Amino acid sequence: MASNVFRRLRPPAIGALHAVNAFCAFHLFLNYVGSIQLVNGPSMLPTMAVDGEAVIENRLSFWLNPGCLERGDLVTFESPLTPGYLVCKRLLGLPGDIICVDPTGLKVPSSEHVVVPKGHLWLMGDNADFSRDSRDYGPVPLSLVRGTLWARVYPFRHMTIFRNPTSFLV
Amino acid sequence: MRAAGHFFRNAGRFSHSGPKSSWTWKNRFSANNNPAVRWVWSTLFWLPTFTVFTQVGCTIRAVTGDSMQPTLNPDPSRPRDVALFNRWSIVMKRRYERGDVVAFRSPQEHGKLLVKRLVALPGDKVKTLPPYSDVEVVVPEGHGWLEGDASFNSEDSNHFGPVPLALIDSKLTYVVWPPKRLGAITSHTIGTQSERVVALPLS
Numbered sequence: 001m002a003s004n005v006f007r008r009l010r011p012p013a014i015g016a017l018h019a020v021n022a023f024c025a026f027h028l029f030l031n032y033v034g035s036i037q038l039v040n041g042p043s044m045l046p047t048m049a050v051d052g053e054a055v056i057e058n059r060l061s062f063w064l065n066p067g068c069l070e071r072g073d074l075v076t077f078e079s080p081l082t083p084g085y086l087v088c089k090r091l092l093g094l095p096g097d098i099i100c101v102d103p104t105g106l107k108v109p110s111s112e113h114v115v116v117p118k119g120h121l122w123l124m125g126d127n128a129d130f131s132r133d134s135r136d137y138g139p140v141p142l143s144l145v146r147g148t149l150w151a152r153v154y155p156f157r158h159m160t161i162f163r164n165p166t167s168f169l170v
Numbered sequence: 171m172r173a174a175g176h177f178f179r180n181a182g183r184f185s186h187s188g189p190k191s192s193w194t195w196k197n198r199f200s201a202n203n204n205p206a207v208r209w210v211w212s213t214l215f216w217l218p219t220f221t222v223f224t225q226v227g228c229t230i231r232a233v234t235g236d237s238m239q240p241t242l243n244p245d246p247s248r249p250r251d252v253a254l255f256n257r258w259s260i261v262m263k264r265r266y267e268r269g270d271v272v273a274f275r276s277p278q279e280h281g282k283l284l285v286k287r288l289v290a291l292p293g294d295k296v297k298t299l300p301p302y303s304d305v306e307v308v309v310p311e312g313h314g315w316l317e318g319d320a321s322f323n324s325e326d327s328n329h330f331g332p333v334p335l336a337l338i339d340s341k342l343t344y345v346v347w348p349p350k351r352l353g354a355i356t357s358h359t360i361g362t363q364s365e366r367v368v369a370l371p372l373s
Contacts, residue, residue, distance in 0.1 A: 017219075025218035066280050080334035081312035083264055119278045137310070143275035143337055 033060045036153065037076075037086070043125035043133070044088060047074070047162075054154035059147035066142060069094070072166030074149035075123060080137045088149060089133050093122030104128050107135045114139070121145065228256045230346055231273075233285050237318035237325070241271060241355060242285065242345070252347035253355070255340035266291060266314060266335055268369065269357040271342040274316065277333055285342060286326050289363050290315035292335075293370030299328045307332065314338070315367075319360055 029035075040051040048055070057076055061068045069075065069091055079085040093099040093116040101112045106128065116122045120139035125131025134140060151161045232250045233242050242251045255273055259265045266272075268291060276282040290296045294309050299321055309315050313332035318324025327333060345351050359367070 021216060021219045024222040027222055028218055078334075078336040079312070080336060083312065083334070083336040083338070117278070119276070119280055137312075137334075141275070141277035141334065141337060142280040143277065144334060 034058045043131035045127035056150045058150040072164040077145040089123035102135045239320040253342045254344040256343045257340040269359045273340045274338040286316040289317045290367045295368040297366040302328045
């Protein structure tokens, strides 16, 4: 009798395990390879709208090679202020760079400079007036970084691959 | 081609009743007939579930170093305690409490995991120990103050300042090895840790 019950329950149980396994594989793909993310907030304004935009986040490059980041990249990282909250800012300074903390002079006098320490990044929103970024919480540990933004996919009219706009004066 | 189709239909199945056939080289190394190959494929097939379980549930890892003496590795001749790292309470519940022994990703070196005690939470006032530049700090929003129990030989918040709580990866709840000290890790600050912290009053 009991063995009969088990025989009947076995196929759906294995089916459920397969579904869980597929879900886990999908979750790992989103975590380590990349995903489509909705962005909102005014801090990246000329680059990204306040809301209603979807972007493709590339996690694979950073995961395989943390040294791939360049000044000017759009970087996604976990907020140092709110654990578990993903934010996107532009990478301004790599370890060793000397950074003017706030050129606008809004938060600190524009004469203040810092050296970005080892294993940290200096990240700032494109819209300095409405952005909480490294000016507030200082250099961000590389361990908080999740990935980079690769392209905007929605709205379809504004589909773009984000190019690194940095140019260097030699 | 048939072998590949067979693999996708049968990979990870618990039943091991493959098609009965005579011994050939093809059968010897196809997924269904060689027990070793079948075991490897089945393990790989279920790997996502195991990985996600260790990421959001819990995992077991060895802890090296003597900065957490006497809580972990008290015996210098046995410097590798094995502990249960509880990720659920941190990753899913986001429960940070003063006194917890936690593992966190190093703010200085990418890819390195450190184990320290969470001594102070956002808003708390901490009297720091020597290497730190200020005598007293208020832990900023979203950050914590982490110290080793053996603070005199520990590279902790007294060196690199407050650490974002987002860097905390898991909470150490049990010592699993050596069996002599098997048991729960207490969530109490030790030594002068609690005396040096003025907790933010609950408003």
